[in-house]
Structures are given as structure tokens and as C-alpha cells.
Amino acid sequence: MSRERVLTDIRSRLAGDTKARHDAAVARIGARRRNTVPERASRAAEARVAQFEEMLARVKGTTARLARLSDVPAAVQQYLGEGARVCVDAEIDALALPWQDTRLTHVPWAPKTGFDCIVSGCVAGAAETGTIAISSGIDAPLSRAFLGESHIVVLPSARLFGGYEDIFDLVRQGDLPRHLTFVSGPSCTGDIEMIMEYGAHGPRALHVLIIDS
Amino acid sequence: MDVDSRKFIELSATAVRNESLKTSMGLLGAGLSMRRAQAKAGLAEFDALRDEARDIKNDVLANLDAYLEAFEAQVTRQGGVVHWASTDEEARDAILAICRDADARTVTKSKSMVTEEIELVPHLEAHGITAVETDLGEYIIQLRRERPSHIIAPAIHLNKDEVSETFFEHHRKLGYNERLTERADLVGEARHVLRDKFLGADVGISGANFLIAESGTVVLVTNEGNAELTTSLPKTHIVVTGIEKVVPTFEDAATFIRLLGRSAAGMEISQYTSFITGPAREGDADGPRNFHVVLVDNGRSRMIGTEFQDMLRCIRCSACLNHCPVYLSVGGHAYGSVYNGPMGAVLTPGLSSIGDAGHLPNASTFCGKCEEVCPVRIPLPRMMRAWRNRESEAKLNPVGMRWGLRGWQWLATHPRLYRLATRLGIGVLRRIARGDSSYLSHMPLAAGNWTRDRDFPTPSPTSFVAQWEDKL
Numbered sequence: 001m002s003r004e005r006v007l008t009d010i011r012s013r014l015a016g017d018t019k020a021r022h023d024a025a026v027a028r029i030g031a032r033r034r035n036t037v038p039e040r041a042s043r044a045a046e047a048r049v050a051q052f053e054e055m056l057a058r059v060k061g062t063t064a065r066l067a068r069l070s071d072v073p074a075a076v077q078q079y080l081g082e083g084a085r086v087c088v089d090a091e092i093d094a095l096a097l098p099w100q101d102t103r104l105t106h107v108p109w110a111p112k113t114g115f116d117c118i119v120s121g122c123v124a125g126a127a128e129t130g131t132i133a134i135s136s137g138i139d140a141p142l143s144r145a146f147l148g149e150s151h152i153v154v155l156p157s158a159r160l161f162g163g164y165e166d167i168f169d170l171v172r173q174g175d176l177p178r179h180l181t182f183v184s185g186p187s188c189t190g191d192i193e194m195i196m197e198y199g200a201h202g203p204r205a206l207h208v209l210i211i212d213s
Numbered sequence: 214m215d216v217d218s219r220k221f222i223e224l225s226a227t228a229v230r231n232e233s234l235k236t237s238m239g240l241l242g243a244g245l246s247m248r249r250a251q252a253k254a255g256l257a258e259f260d261a262l263r264d265e266a267r268d269i270k271n272d273v274l275a276n277l278d279a280y281l282e283a284f285e286a287q288v289t290r291q292g293g294v295v296h297w298a299s300t301d302e303e304a305r306d307a308i309l310a311i312c313r314d315a316d317a318r319t320v321t322k323s324k325s326m327v328t329e330e331i332e333l334v335p336h337l338e339a340h341g342i343t344a345v346e347t348d349l350g351e352y353i354i355q356l357r358r359e360r361p362s363h364i365i366a367p368a369i370h371l372n373k374d375e376v377s378e379t380f381f382e383h384h385r386k387l388g389y390n391e392r393l394t395e396r397a398d399l400v401g402e403a404r405h406v407l408r409d410k411f412l413g414a415d416v417g418i419s420g421a422n423f424l425i426a427e428s429g430t431v432v433l434v435t436n437e438g439n440a441e442l443t444t445s446l447p448k449t450h451i452v453v454t455g456i457e458k459v460v461p462t463f464e465d466a467a468t469f470i471r472l473l474g475r476s477a478a479g480m481e482i483s484q485y486t487s488f489i490t491g492p493a494r495e496g497d498a499d500g501p502r503n504f505h506v507v508l509v510d511n512g513r514s515r516m517i518g519t520e521f522q523d524m525l526r527c528i529r530c531s532a533c534l535n536h537c538p539v540y541l542s543v544g545g546h547a548y549g550s551v552y553n554g555p556m557g558a559v560l561t562p563g564l565s566s567i568g569d570a571g572h573l574p575n576a577s578t579f580c581g582k583c584e585e586v587c588p589v590r591i592p593l594p595r596m597m598r599a600w601r602n603r604e605s606e607a608k609l610n611p612v613g614m615r616w617g618l619r620g621w622q623w624l625a626t627h628p629r630l631y632r633l634a635t636r637l638g639i640g641v642l643r644r645i646a647r648g649d650s651s652y653l654s655h656m657p658l659a660a661g662n663w664t665r666d667r668d669f670p671t672p673s674p675t676s677f678v679a680q681w682e683d684k685l
Contacts, residue, residue, distance in 0.1 A: 002307075003297040006456065006510045010278045013518035018278065025279035028272065029427050029461045035265045035468045038258045055481065109498070112412060129482040136445065141499035143445040146438045164470065168463040176428055178493055178500045179445055182470075182486040187438040189400060190478070191350035191368055192376055194240045197400040200349055201407065202438025202485070 034165055041128035041163025048127040048160050049210055056130030059185030060198060061206040068213050069154070070098055075209050076119055076152055077102040084116045090139030091121035092154055109144065118148040118203070123180065124167045125160040125208075131184040132208060133167050135177035142179045146187070150205040153183075157212050214301055214330050214511065216565040217549035221572035225543035229666075234370055238541045241369050245535040248479025249586065255481075262472050267590045269465050270526035273457075274517065280426045280459045281508065287429025291491025293504035301331035304509045308333060308418070308451055311505050312342055315449040317415040323433065323440035324348035325420025326529055327509055328453050329361060329551040330564070333418070344418070345410045347439040349403055356383045362545030362553070364531040365477050370544050373399070407439075417443035417501070421454035422528070423469055424506075427462045428490055431506065434473060436484040444489055450501040452489075456508050457525040463488075469528060472588040476530040512564035520599045524559050526589040533583035533593060539576050548573060555583035559596045567604050574600035575610075632678060639672045646671040 011018060043051060053063045064075055072095075076086060082103040089109070099106065107115040120140075123133040132153050136142035145151055161167060164182070171180060187202030198204050228234055253259045273280050285295040296311075298304035304327075312320060320337060322328065322344055334355070337344045346355040350368035354361060356379050361367030368376070376399055381392045384406060393399050419440050423432040431452050433440040444450045460466055466488075474480035493500030516522055534540045534554030545553040550561040550570065558573035567574075574597040583593040604610050605618070624631050646653055652668035655661065663669055675683075 001297075002299050002303050005299045006297045006508070006514065007278050007281070009299070009510060009514040010281075010456070010517060013514060014275065014278065015518075016275075021276040021279040022282070024272075025276045025283055025426070025461070028276075029283060032427070032462050032464060034464050035269075036258050036261045037467075038256060038262075038471065040256075058481070059484070131482060136493075136497055136500055138494075138496040139498055141445075143442060143499050146441050146445075164467045165464055168467070172463070175494070176430070176488075176490045178490055178497060179441075180488040180490075181441060182482065182488075183484065184482045184486075185484045187436070188484055189349045189437050191348070191353070191366060192371075192396050192399060193237070193373055194244045194366065194369070195396060197397050199404065200400060200437035200439070201347065201404055201411075201442060 037163050037165060038128065041126070041165075043127065043162055048162060049157055052125060052127040052130050052160055052210070054130070055127065056185065056206075056208065059130065060188075061130060061185045061208065063208045063210055065210045065212060069095055069211055072119075072154055072209055072211075073097050073099045073102045073104070076117075077104055079152065079207050080104070080117055080150070085114065086117045086119055087115040087144065087148065089118070089120040089144070092119055109139070109141065112144070112147055115148055117150045117152060118145050119152045119154070120145055122153050122155055122159070124170055125155050126162065126164050126167055126182070127160060128163045129184050131164070131182045133171075133180055133182050135171070135181070136179040137177055142181065145181075145183075146202040148203055149199070150207065151183075151186075151203040152207045152209060154209050154211065157210055160210070214551075214564050215332055216561055216569045218561065218570040218573055219549070221547055221549060221576065224547040224549065225576070228543040228547045233372055234544050237369050237372065238544055241363070241366065241535060242541040245478055245531075249476060249532060249535070250479075252475035252479040252481065256471075256475065259472075259475070262468055263588050263590055265468050266472055266588060267526060269460060269468060270589055273459055273461065274522060274525055277456065277459070277517065280461065281456060283426040284424050284429055284459050287427070288491065288504075288506055289429075291429050291504070293429065293491045293506060296505060296507045298507055298509045298511070301509070301511050304331045304453065304507055304511065305333060305336045307507050308453065309336065309340055309342075311449065311451055311503075312337065312416050315416050315503065317342055317449070319410070319414050320344040320416045320418055321410055321414040321443045321447065322346050322351075323417075323419040323435065323443040324351050324367070325418070325453055326364060326551060327420055327455050328418065331453070331509060331511065333453065345407070345414070347407050347411065347443055348435070349400065349437060352403060352407065353379060356380075360546065360551060363534060364529050366531075370546065411442040411446055414443075414447045416449040416451060417447040418451045418453060419444050421452050421458050422473065423466050424454065424459040425461075425463055425466055425488075426459050430463075430488050430490045432466055432470075433487045433489065434470070434483045434485070438485055441485060441487055444487070444501070445499050448501055449503040450489075450492075450505070452506040453509065454506070456510050456513055473528055473530055476532040476586065476588040516563045521559065521563050521596055523591050524556070524563060524596060526591055527556055527560065528589060529556075530588055532586040532588065536582040536586050538578055538580060538582075543576075555593045555597070556591070559593055559600065562600050567600055567607065568609055571604045571609050574604070632676065635676045639674070639676065642672050643674065
């Protein structure tokens with residue numbers, strides 16, 4: 001059997017006994033030790049929003065700061081323009097925001113085409129590289145975040161962490177989602193002559209609405 | 214693995230005269246090495262992360278069987294299936310069987326060097342399954358039926374006009390009749406054509422940048438978002454990867470994520486980093502029902518415990534290619550292997566044989582830049598030297614070269630004769646130069662090979678040793 005053959009080939013070349021290696025690996029995994037975390041991933045909460053905005057801007061993502069969640073629909077309309085077809089994810093939909101005050105067209109989650117923009121929540125953010133984490137789940141098709149022309153993410157500032165390790169600790173509290181994606185800027189490619197072009201397969205633009213309260 | 218490196222000398226001689234390739238390599242070398250230097254300068258902890266990354270991989274390799282079993286147990290717990298492949302053929306068979314179980318007619322693929330190594334796409338095509346590469350660079354070379362020439366920029370050897378021509382030729386039958394000249398339009402057309410492929414695929418095949426043993430998680434890094442669509446739309450997802458990709462925990466993956474984008478292209482992090490754990494959960498709105506991981510050995514375990522073990526730390530960032538004077542002169546195709554540049558010069562003979570790939574470890578100036586920029590501190594020059602030794606011991610290099618080296622060894626271990634020979638050499642070369650130039654454009658006999666493509670500095674009147682003795 002291939003499994004036994006591969007493991008036998010590996011074992012025949014390793015020092016020590018199988019049991020000792022097993023124990024070493026189990027102990028190493030169980031410790032979940034943090035390695036070097038850069039200073040920039042460990043800044044105080046007050047400094048993080050500005051850091052997040054700066055890092056995301058470097059990779060062509062944009063941000064806007066809002067005082068409260070109810071400002072989201074107006075901010076979406078301001079960004080996209082009237083009449084844009086938006087698809088709002090279940091997390092944001094459940095907040096019962098005043099969408100009726102805008103002239104945006106709502107498209108349900110079901111189709112995979114026919115919308116301009118996805119408006120979604122997120123798991124958390126990491127200021128170190130202007131990164132947001134989104135995940136799959138019930139009512140949360142991860143693929144949808146990649147099928148719009150643009151992606152607007154709602155990030156409460158309380159969920160903006162310093163580094164990636166903080167996001168891992170958060171998702172490990174429950175069952176891991178099938179698919180967790182760190183998003184750091186819009187989709188891009190440098191495959192033709194090393195020049196960056198945006199909108200390769202995913203969204204051409206990424207806009208993060210940071211909610212202060 | 215299909216290795217055709219015997220023609221390296223011939224192919225590199227043609228490549229250095231290819232003006233268009235020279236332009237591409239110029240863009241690559243200048244662009245990526247500058248961006249990496251900036252990213253390194255911007256992160257005080259960069260070198261500390263490199264040391265840690267090296268240590269993590271060393272620990273993984275020393276306990277590789279245990280980490281792989283831990284990873285497998287977690288994938289199984291999540292409802293996925295792990296397949297083991299000792300050879301490329303076993304890997305191809307396993308993947309084909311999964312595709313057949315899924316009644317697959319169309320497969321989308323995100324970028325994976327291991328699938329190139331095992332020549333997966335031709336195998337699937339030969340069995341009636343259409344496999345579409347979705348990474349833009351891979352898509353371009355798939356249309357042209359070429360091999361990747363670079364780990365992260367597979368179509369770097371082509372310019373915009375060549376891409377335009379390729380799209381015009383292949384997209385015409387899909388109703389795209391315009392010859393595009395703008396880069397943005399070319400990217401847009403590929404986006405449009407491939408969107409339907411994503412939505413219609415039966416199976417998605419990806420590689421893996423890292424495997425996390427703690428949770429059976431597969432980590433994928435892209436800028437385009439193609440891996441996310443490949444792995445979340447079809448009903449079946451197959452991960453094809455090498456046994457050396459496992460890391461213990463999420464924290465360890467973080468260390469590598471901080472190094473990978475910076476080393477590869479000076480990016481703080483790639484646009485998308487996905488952590489995929491098993492198939493879709495009960496009630497999930499999307500995601501594959503079937504999740505398979507194919508762990509490929511194909512010669513890797515043979516390198517464990519040898520002087521080439523350190524090569525298994527490689528994370529395929531391409532920094533060594535981007536800084537290599539040889540790679541940047543001849544491009545990737547001359548190597549005749551999917552792995553090229555300094556990492557390919559060490560890995561290719563490891564996975565294949567030194568008989569097949571002997572030219573590759575010889576294609577180095579030993580400038581040391583590859584080791585200097587490697588995020589996991591792989592001693593590439595030392596290992597190239599080790600391959601040269603093995604080649605020489607097996608008498609695989611040319612007789613003239615072996616005798617030449619033996620003669621040199623004899624001379625170098627007889628200092629008096631060596632100095633005499635040096636004095637004679639200086640005399641001859643200065644006579645040819647006639648004192649009117651600091652560089653020689655012609656040299657006699659075999660030395661003429663050197664001056665065919667470059668000049669040789671005229672030696673100073675006395676040797677270093679003679680000058681040293683004068684000063685004492």
C-alpha cells in the first residue's frame with residue numbers, strides 16, 4: 001500500500017524511534033507556541049485603525065470610518081453610486097440596517113451572477129498588513145465574496161486585532177470554518193510583464209467600512 | 214518527472230541571444246529583487262523570522278512521519294480523505310480515480326508546482342477530462358502548450374504582444390474577435406472566459422503552500438483569487454502536494470506567511486491566504502462535499518538524512534531565481550525541468566537523478582546570492598557543490614573536465630610550481646594585451662571560450678603573493 005511505503009521510506013531515513021518522534025510532534029503541536037510576532041502586529045488598540053488603513057491603502061484597498069452601523073447603507077451608496085446591484089450577506093442583513101433610505105438594488109444570495117458588489121461582514125481584521133478575515137459557513141458562501149466586481153466589508157473596530165495569531169485564537173474557540181480567507185487588497189495579477197493589474201478573478205476593488213462604536 | 218536537462222548548454226546558448234527573453238528577465242530581476250529588499254528593510258524581525266522558519270522546517274523533517282500522521286488524522290476527522298503516493302504515477306492514478314468517481318468532465322486548477330512535476334494535466338486530458346489552468350500565467354502557457362519558466366510568474370518569458378496573439382488565436386472560437394493591446398483588457402478577457410469555467414467545473418484541483426498538522430488545514434496563497442473559486446465552487450476538491458509541506462500549528466504557518474510574500478515579490482502578504490479545513494459542513498452555503506489530499510513523495514524521502522535534506526525546507530518563493538545571475542541570463546526553460554534556478558539545480562537531480570540533471574548544479578557562479586536571500590536559509594551553493602562531487606565520483610561529467618580539475622588540483626597543491634605557472638600566465642596575457650588595455654577581448658587556446666562572450670581583465674604585472682612578499 002502506498003501509505004505504508006511512503007511512511008516506511010521516510011522512517012528508514014530518520015533517526016530515533018517512531019514513538020519518540022510521535023511524542024515530540026504531539027507535544028510541539030499541543031504547545032501552540034507563538035513564534036516571533038513582529039512589533040507592528042502588537043500595537044495598542046488606539047493605533048490599530050490608522051495602521052490598518054495605511055497598510056490596506058498600500059495594496060490599493062480603501063477604507064471609510066463610520067460612527068455607527070446604521071451609517072453602512074449610506075456609505076455603500078456613496079461608494080457605489082445610486083442603482084448599484086448589491087448582494088448583502090446574512091450577517092449584515094440580520095442587522096436590519098436602513099437600506100430603504102438608499103437607492104440600491106438588492107439581489108439575493110442565491111445567484112452567482114447578476115450583482116455588482118458584495119457587502120459582507122468578516123471574522124476579524126489584522127492591522128499588521130491591512131488584512132481582513134472572511135469565512136464560509138451557514139448563510140455565508142465564501143465563493144460569493146469572489147464573484148462580485150467589488151467587495152465591501154463591514155469591520156467593527158473592536159474586531160480589529162494586531163496580528164494573524166489573534167485571528168487564529170478567535171477561530172479556534174469554536175469549530176474551525178471550512179474555509180477561512182485572509183483578504184489583503186483587491187484581486188490582482190502581475191503575470192503579464194510584471195505589472196500589477198487589478199480584478200484578475202476576484203473583486204476589482206476592496207472597500208472596508210470601519211465602525212467605531 | 215519529465216527532466217530534459219541534457220540540452221542545458223545548447224538551450225542556454227540560444228537563450229542568451231534571445232532579446233525578448235533578455236527584456237523579460239531584466240524586468241523580473243530588477244523588479245522583484247528591489248521589492249524584496251524594500252520589504253526586508255521594512256520589517257526589523259525579518260531575519261529572526263528566517264531563523265525560526267529554518268528551525269521549524271528542521272523539526273518537521275526530523276519528525277516527518279509523525280507530523281504527516283497527525284495531519285492525516287485531522288483531515289480524516291473533518292471528513293476528508295488522505296491519499297499517499299510514492300511515485301508520480303501513483304499520484305496521477307489516485308487523482309484520476311477521484312475524478313472518475315465524481316463523474317468529472319471539467320476540472321479547474323489553481324497553480325501547483327507538484328501537479329507540473331507529476332504531469333497531471335496531460336494525464337487527465339489523455340483520459341478525456343478537460344483540465345483548465347486558472348492562474349493567469351498558467352492559463353497563458355497552457356494555451357501555448359508550454360511549461361512554466363518561473364515558480365510564481367510562469368509566463369514571465371512572454372511579453373504582452375505574445376499574450377495578445379495567444380488570446381486572439383484561442384479566444385476567437387469563443388466569440389472574442391478583437392485583438393487586444395492593453396494589459397488590463399487582456400486580464401479582463403481572461404477573467405471573462407475563465408469565470409464560466411469556474412462555475413461549470415466538476416472538480417477543483419489545487420496545490421498547497423502549507424499543511425497544518427494541528428487541524429488538517431491546507432493553506433493556499435494567491436493574488437488572483439482563483440484558488441478560492443477553484444476550491445469552493447465544485448463539488449469535489451483535490452489538494453495535490455509534497456510530503457514536505459507540513460508545519461505543526463497555525464502559529465508556525467504565520468511565520469511562513471510573513472516570509473513568503475516578502476521573499477517572493479516584496480509583498481507584505483499575498484492578496485489572499487486561504488485556510489481550508491475539510492469538506493463543507495452540515496448546512497454550509499457552499500463548499501465541496503468531497504475533500505481529498507494527495508501527499509506526493511516522488512523522491513523526496515530519498516533526500517532525508519542526506520546532504521540534500523535541507524532542500525526539503527524550500528517554500529517555493531522564487532527568491533533564489535530572482536537573484537540568480539545564471540537564471541536571469543538563460544530563463545527557466547533552458548533548465549529542462551519544472552524546477553529551475555538555484556533551487557531547481559539542487560531539487561531536480563534529487564527527484565530525478567544526477568545523470569539526467571548534471572548540468573544544472575554546474576550552472577552556478579557560486580556568487581552565494583541564492584543562499585543570502587533564501588527565507589529558510591537553504592545552503593544552495595553547498596548542495597550544488599555536493600552534486601558536482603557526486604557527478605564527478607560517478608564519472609558522469611566529461612573526461613576533459615575531470616582531468617582538467619585533477620591537473621588543477623595537482624598544481625594548486627604544489628605552491629612553487631603554481632607560482633611559476635602564474636608568472637608565465639601573467640607574462641603571456643600581458644604580452645597579448647601589449648599594455649594598451651585593461652581588458653582582453655581575445656585569449657589563446659581553450660581560454661578563447663571565455664572571451665567569446667565577455668572580456669577578461671588584464672592581470673597586473675606581479676601576482677598577489679609576490680606583492681605581499683614585497684610588502685613584508
